[in-house]
Each structure stands twice: as C-alpha cells, then as structure tokens.
Amino acid sequence: MIKARLKERLDQCFVEGVKEGSWTGAAEGLYSVEEPKHAAHGDFSTNMAMIIAGKEKKKPRDVAGLLVDLLASHTDLLKKVEVAGPGFVNFFVNNAVWQSVPRVVNEAGSDFGLSDIGKGKRVLVEFVSANPTGPLSVGHGRQAVLGDAIARLLSATGYDVTREYYYNDAGRQMRVLGESTRARYLEQLGLPSEFPEDGYQGEYIDEIALELKDEVNDSLKDTEDVTVFKERAEKAIFKDINNTLNRMGIHFDHYYNEHSLYEDGLVDDVVSCLRDKGLVYDSDGAVWFKTTEFGQEKDRVIIKSTGEPTYRLPDIAYHREKFRRGYDWMVDIFGSDHIATVPDVLAGVRALGYDDSKVTVVLHQFVTLMRDGKQVKMSTRKANFITIDELLDEVGPDVVRFFFLMRKADSQLDFDLDLATTQSQENPVFYVQYGHARLTSILKKNEETVNIELPSVDSAPLHLLELPEELNILKAMASYPDLVKNSALDLTPHRIIFFLQELAGQFHSYYNKHRVISDDIPLSQARLWLVRALRIVFRNGLNLVGVKAPDTM
C-alpha cells in the first residue's frame, strides 16, 4: 500500500523530468520500486536513475541527483531521500506513514488484503479430478490443497472463481474396479472368483464388497455384468473422497463428468471440427491429430484402432467446453505425470480457434513420503500407499494444508511422516497459530484483568510506536496487500505461508523483548492497537490458505 503510493509519486517525478528536459521518456515503465534487503538502504529504493542513465548514456549518479531534486517536495511521505551505490535512490519513509497502518488494517478488518484486480473476470480452477477408483493419495492431497489455496487467492483478488472437479466414471479403469469388487463379493460368499490381474487390491474394495453382501446376500452371485458392482464401488468411493475433501475444508462448485462429453456428442464434434480443418487423418486404423503442426515432435493418436478415444480427445473437448462456458481464465492444477497431455490439449484448443494463453497449467511435482529416513514406495493398485485420510487422522487438516503449501508447486515435496506425526509440536504451523493465540491472549488479558481503556483507533497515540521492531512489524503488515496480489497473479500460495512465518517470527521476538500492557497507558493503548491489527493480518493470512486461526491452543 505504501509502496504503491511511492510508485505513484515516482511516476509523477518521471513525467516532470521529461517535461523539464532532464531525460526522455525512454525509460517509462522499465524502472521499479524495490524493498532493499538492508535497512541501511532505506524502506524502498528505485533503480530509475540507472535505467535512465543506461538509455541516455549519462552518469547514473547525476541522473539520481536530478531525481532527488524532483522528490524534494514530497515531504509528507518521505523523511529522507538519498543517492547510494551505483545510482540507487533510497527512500526513508516518515514514521507517521507506518504508524497509520493499524488504522487502515483495523478499519478494513477481514477485508484487509482484498483487492479487485480480478473484478469482472471469471476464472475456472480445475483440480483434484481423481477418478473414483480409490481413496485420495497424498499426491491428490497436495493438489487439493494447492488448488483450493489458489482458488482462495483468486477470490481474494476479486475474481469470480469456480472450482471444478473433472472425473470419469466410465472406461477401462472403472471396469476393472467393477471386476475387482465382484471378485471380492464372491470371495465373501465363499464362492470361486477370479480377481483381475490388474485389479485394485486395496482393503476398501473388501469393505465395499462386504457391505454389499450384507445388503443383498447372494442374490448377485450369478450376475456376470459388472455394472452393478462398478456403480456400487464408485458411489462408495466418491462418498469417501468427498468426506476426505470435506475434512480438509475443500468444496467444489461443480463436478464435470467426462462421460457427458460423449453423450452430448462433443467428443465426436471435436474430431469432425479438426477434420474439417485438415488437422486429422487416418492411419493404421487409428485417427491421428497433427500435433506436428503445433511444433511437436510427432503426431498423436486421438482414436485408437479399437474405436476408443485416447485421453487427449475428451480432454480437448472438455477444455473447449471451458471456453464455451465463457471463462476469462482457466487454471488447471495437474500432477507432473500429466505433463505430456498439456501441449496436446493446448494444441487442440488452439486448433479449434481458441486463445490457449487463457489456460494456465500449474504442474506440481510429486510428494515422496519419508518414514524412518527412508522413502515409502507407493502404488494405488497395490494399495500400499498412505491415504490423505490416514494423514489427516495423524496430524489434522491444518498441518496437512500448511505442509503442502510450504513449498512451491514445482519442487518435489518430501513429507516427513516422523516429523509430521511424532514431533508435530515442532511443526511451523503451530508457530504461526501460536502467534495468533498469543495476540488473542494479550487482548483478553486487558479486557479481563487490566482494563486499559482503548480509545478509537483514530485517536489512539499510534505515534508512540517507534521501536525498530514495531516499525518493522508495521512495514510487514503494509506489504501484505501487495503480497496477496502477487501470489494470486502468479498462483503461488506458498508465499503467504512464508510471510506468515516471517511475521510470526517478528511478533514472537517483539513479544519477548517488550511488554504490550504496562503502566504507561498511552503506550499500552498504541501497542494494543498494533496487536489488534496484527491479529487481523494473521487471521486473514491463515484464512487465505485455509488454516485455522485458534484463540487458544
């Protein structure tokens, strides 16, 4: 918020400089305002002089001097402006500006950090999209948490967000699921059965079969058609998946069934559209899509010689529907094993005349589970994987969410089960939550025992907040709205996590060094307002990543 104000002033000065003939407009939009790493370099700095000097073959420090002169009139915001290093212009902001932050935060309350940069734009976030063949794995969990956090960020920045789950309840996988369930059912009855070679071996199938047996006895023993078994299993598994997602506080606005694409003829239509454009041909009994026309190495099969489509075709049809449904931006969250489909789908939508730059794919790398310092090998088929449910049982939703968001999507994630379970009190999520609980506790202490009367935030003596620690906390809070915007636009929720950890660190340190409530009444009042503001920022930040902000722990 302060940074944006400064940038405005700077832009004015730039224009003035052009008007006065000090420089040309060549550097417009190329310079930036940054937050220096070292406090000695000010609260903010700009490289404007160096950029201009580069364009105009002048000395950076001379240009910087001219800029400083232009800035001389902006004393309300700045207490000091100086030229440093190779030509940086460093800004020192008036304390009064920082001291106004609690006012802004408290007035905005739960709206602090929200913005409207996405106003009027509809965005579709597709994530999880697991087919109902088994419980959600930790990989799905990462995706669920990531997608949800991204959706929250986009909502916070004003986008009209739809969360969508795309699934397929038809096809080969589901047939195998039905066969597996039937085999287990027959086993329960003590009848001979043939478990499919590539069947699903998880215990959840046994449970489904057992329930089925209890309900219908042996009335299905001669049923050769696996449909009834498939549907039974699908229903149970989907219920399970939804329970798991609910436990994490994740909800979808819409479930999109791949099968409906076939029923509505949309898959066939894609083929004929592409064929009309000459981008499809028949060879070896299969139908091929000329992906080479879109810069790829070789063409891809979209309909197998058996007449069944490959996964690419419905994916293309699905994405075309996303466009047709009128979204301005489509965000797909995929596991890195789906990387191969991305170029095909994008080529498909481009071939159909849509702007594929409206699709952003967030690929997240795998989660490897570590137990006893060793990697746990996992496979859905073999059912030797750890489910998200099990993880939730052990550490709870807050830790799961926090852990999955601690790393950016494109780094692999080692989930240390030992740390997450046995040593959970050392988990960083508690560090942040404890910060919030502590803030609450201070306010409670005052309300219940000390009773320092708190004037309105407008009349509170906030100018007394002048300790370096206090000013740093104020600065951190002031940077929060920009952080939310940038995290949203870049789809990088992990930055919120890092910010919260940083802020918690600042607060804990401050807490241990200085007392909020003391005999000095005006100072206590100012600090109580600081605490209130800080608590709001914690709440808003935690809420943005879907982690609870507890008052007590």
Next chain:
RNA sequence: GCGCCCGUAGCUCAGCUGGAUAGAGCGUCGGACUUCGAAUCCGCAGGUCGGGGGUUCGAAUCCCUCCGGGCGUACCA
C-alpha cells in the same frame, strides 16, 4: 535421445519482473520463565548459490554447455 521441473548452509527449503553485504526452519552447542501463554526468545557455528563459459553498471536469478536427480516421452489416464 528428446521435452518439462529441480540442484542454494549438515537436512528441508525461501529468494517477486536481474540489483547494493545470499536468508529461514530443523539439527548441533550455549544461554533466558516471580511480569501479557517458554508450542516462545537470545546467541554461536555453518555457503565455490552443482561445474564452466557468456550477456552488463550489476547474475542464485537471463543465455549456452556439461554433470547429477525427478517426471514424461503409449493406439494407459
């Protein structure tokens, strides 16, 4: 072979469109509770930013190349 991702402290990772002395947590070691919650804090130690070139005022960040790891490279999803 080719494509994408990753390689930063003992371990796990941050580092926004290239910026001025590279950060945090965990771990090690040593300290701090008669005061708002010690699930906390303070301090010490720890680095050729995988290697080598290049681009420029300036590179962990951009380009090239090599090395190492992951995921793909299906008429599986």
